[in-house]
Amino acid sequence: MHCLILLALCCAFCLAQTPGWNLLFGTSILDETQKEPLQFDKPVPKWIKGSLIRNGPARYEMGKRSFLNLFDGFGKLYSWQFPGNGSAFFTSRFVQSDCYNESLRINDIAPYQTFDDLVPSMGFLERELSLSHGLDNMNINVYNYSGDCVVLSDTWKLYVVDCYTLDTIRHSMPNIPGVETGFPFVSVMSVAHPVREYGTNHHLTILQSLSIIPGMPHKFTLVRTKSADIREKIAEWKVKKMPYLHSFSTTERYAIIFGCPFYMDIEKLLQYSFPKDSIAFHADEPTIAYIVDLKTGSVTTIETENVFTMHHVNAYEMDNNLLLDVVSYPDASLVSFFEMNNLMNKTKRDRVAFKPSLTRYRIDLKAQKMTPITFDTNPSIPFANMLEVPTINEQYRSKHYCYIYGVVFKSDNKVWGNFSFVKKDVCNSTGDLSWSLPGHYPMEGWFVPDPTGSAEDDGVLMVPVLDGNLGKSYLIILDPKTMKPITKAYLPIIVPFHFHGRFIENVY
Numbered sequence: 316m317h318c319l320i321l322l323a324l325c326c327a328f329c330l331a332q333t334p335g336w337n338l339l340f341g342t343s344i345l346d347e348t349q350k351e352p353l354q355f356d357k358p359v360p361k362w363i364k365g366s367l368i369r370n371g372p373a374r375y376e377m378g379k380r381s382f383l384n385l386f387d388g389f390g391k392l393y394s395w396q397f398p399g400n401g402s403a404f405f406t407s408r409f410v411q412s413d414c415y416n417e418s419l420r421i422n423d424i425a426p427y428q429t430f431d432d433l434v435p436s437m438g439f440l441e442r443e444l445s446l447s448h449g450l451d452n453m454n455i456n457v458y459n460y461s462g463d464c465v466v467l468s469d470t471w472k473l474y475v476v477d478c479y480t481l482d483t484i485r486h487s488m489p490n491i492p493g494v495e496t497g498f499p500f501v502s503v504m505s506v507a508h509p510v511r512e513y514g515t516n517h518h519l520t521i522l523q524s525l526s527i528i529p530g531m532p533h534k535f536t537l538v539r540t541k542s543a544d545i546r547e548k549i550a551e552w553k554v555k556k557m558p559y560l561h562s563f564s565t566t567e568r569y570a571i572i573f574g575c576p577f578y579m580d581i582e583k584l585l586q587y588s589f590p591k592d593s594i595a596f597h598a599d600e601p602t603i604a605y606i607v608d609l610k611t612g613s614v615t616t617i618e619t620e621n622v623f624t625m626h627h628v629n630a631y632e633m634d635n636n637l638l639l640d641v642v643s644y645p646d647a648s649l650v651s652f653f654e655m656n657n658l659m660n661k662t663k664r665d666r667v668a669f670k671p672s673l674t675r676y677r678i679d680l681k682a683q684k685m686t687p688i689t690f691d692t693n694p695s696i697p698f699a700n701m702l703e704v705p706t707i708n709e710q711y712r713s714k715h716y717c718y719i720y721g722v723v724f725k726s727d728n729k730v731w732g733n734f735s736f737v738k739k740d741v742c743n744s745t746g747d748l749s750w751s752l753p754g755h756y757p758m759e760g761w762f763v764p765d766p767t768g769s770a771e772d773d774g775v776l777m778v779p780v781l782d783g784n785l786g787k788s789y790l791i792i793l794d795p796k797t798m799k800p801i802t803k804a805y806l807p808i809i810v811p812f813h814f815h816g817r818f819i820e821n822v823y
C-alpha cells in the first residue's frame with residue numbers, strides 16, 4: 316500500500332514538474348557523434364533501409380552571449396541510419412553555417428539576422444550588420460532535392476549537407492530565371508515546408524519579395540525546385556500586405572497559399588532589425604487564400620475567416636472542390652511561447668494561449684468560397700484534434716487520405732508537458748489512436764511505408780522521444796495500426812526538442 320501511495324505521489328510530482336523540461340528546451344547540447352551503433356531492444360524490420368534525418372535548435376549561447384528565442388538556437392542535425400540488415404547507427408552534427416563558424420571563431424554570437432534580440436543586446440552596428448548578412452541559421456527542416464540533402468529555415472537561402480556524414484558542404488541562394496529580386500525588393504523570405512509536386516520528384520516553394528518603397532505592392536513567386544540550385548517560375552502576383560508563411564499545400568493541379576493576417580512590416584524591420592518586432596496579427600482582418608493553377612499560372616484570390624496557421628497537413632481535389640487540412644489557431648499567440656522567458660517559466664508558458672484545432676476548408680473555386688469544417692472527436696481521445704507538427708504517409712500527398720500523425724503538447728489542455736503522439740483518422744474518428752508515457756516527450760514522427768504494403772498505414776512510425784525521467788533520448792518505432800511500440804533504442808546523446816525532418820530512402 317505504501318509503495319502504491321509513493322508511486323502515485325511520484326507520478327503526480329512528475330506530471331506537475333514536467334521532469335527533464337530543461338533538457339527538452341533551453342539547454343545547449345554540444346555533443347556530436349559519427350555513426351555510433353544503436354542497440355534496439357527488439358529487432359528492427361529489415362525492410363527499413365535509409366536514414367531519418369532531422370533538424371532543430373540545440374545551442375543557445377556562444378561566449379557570453381545568448382539567444383532570447385528558441386527559434387534562434389543554432390541548428391543541429393540528427394540522423395538515424397538503417398542499412399536494411401537490422402542494424403542501426405546514429406550521427407549528429409551542428410550545421411556548419413557561416414554564422415555558426417563565425418560565432419565559434421569569435422566566441423560570440425556573430426551578427427546575422429535573428430528572430431529576436433540577444434542577451435546582452437545587439438548594438439546599433441551589430442543590428443545593421445545582421446540585417447545586411449541576413450538569416451543564415453538553418454534550423455527548421457531537411458529535404459532531399461534530387462539527391463542533394465538540403466537544410467532550410469523560412470528563407471530563400473539554404474545549405475547543402477552530406478546526406479551520410481551530415482557535414483555542411485555549401486550554401487545556395489539560387490536565381491529564378493525571369494524573376495526580378497533586386498531593388499526595390501528584399502527577396503529573402505520563403506517557407507520551411509516546400510511541397511513535392513504531384514507526380515514528380517520536384518518540389519514547389521514560394522519566394523516572398525518585400526517592397527521597401529511605402530505603398531508599393533509586395534510580390535509572391537511560386538517556384539518549382541528541381542535541385543539545390545535549379546529553380547523555375549510558375550506564377551507571380553502582387554499583394555498589398557505580406558503575410559508570414561511557413562507552409563502551404565498542393566493538390567494535383569493547384570497550390571493553395573493561405574495568407575493569414577500575420578503581416579510583416581518592412582519599415583519596422585528596417586527600424587528595429589528583428590522580425591519579432593516587425594510582425595503583428597490583425598484580429599479584424601480576413602485570411603486571404605491564393606490558389607494557383609499549376610498548369611496556367613493563374614491566381615484566384617478568396618477571403619475567408621480570420622485565423623492563424625503554421626502547418627498545413629494535406630490537400631486534394633474532390634467533386635470539383637479542393638479540400639485543405641490545416642492546424643489552425645484563433646490568433647498568433649503561439650509564437651510567444653518560444654520566447655525563452657515564457658518557455659522556461661512554467662507559470663508563464665502554461666498561461667500562453669495554445670489551442671490548435673485541426674480544420675478542413677472546402678474550397679469552391681467556381682463560387683470563390685471557402686468553408687471551414689470541424690472534424691469529429693473521438694470521446695476516448697478527445698485531444699486528437701489538437702495535434703501539431705502533422706505528418707502523413709507521403710505517398711498520399713495531394714491525394715484523398717485518412718491518417719495524420721502528430722504531437723499533442725497539452726493533452727489535458729492545461730499543462731505544457733502532457734505530450735501525446737496521436738494518429739488522427741480524418742475519415743472516421745473511431746480510428747483515432749494515441750501513445751504516451753508520463754514524463755516522456757515525443758516529437759514529430761515520420762511514417763515510413765512498408766514496400767510490400769497496400770494500406771495507407773502499412774509501415775512504421777519513427778518518433779524521437781526525450782525520456783524526462785531518465786534524462787535520456789530514444790527513438791521509438793511504433794506500429795501505426797495500433798500505436799503500440801515495435802522497438803526502441805536509447806541514443807548516445809540527448810536530442811532536445813527539434814522541429815522537422817524526413818526519412819530518405821536508400822541513404823544510410
Ligand SMILES: [Fe+2]
Pocket residue numbers: 507508561625626814815
Ligand atoms: Fe514547421
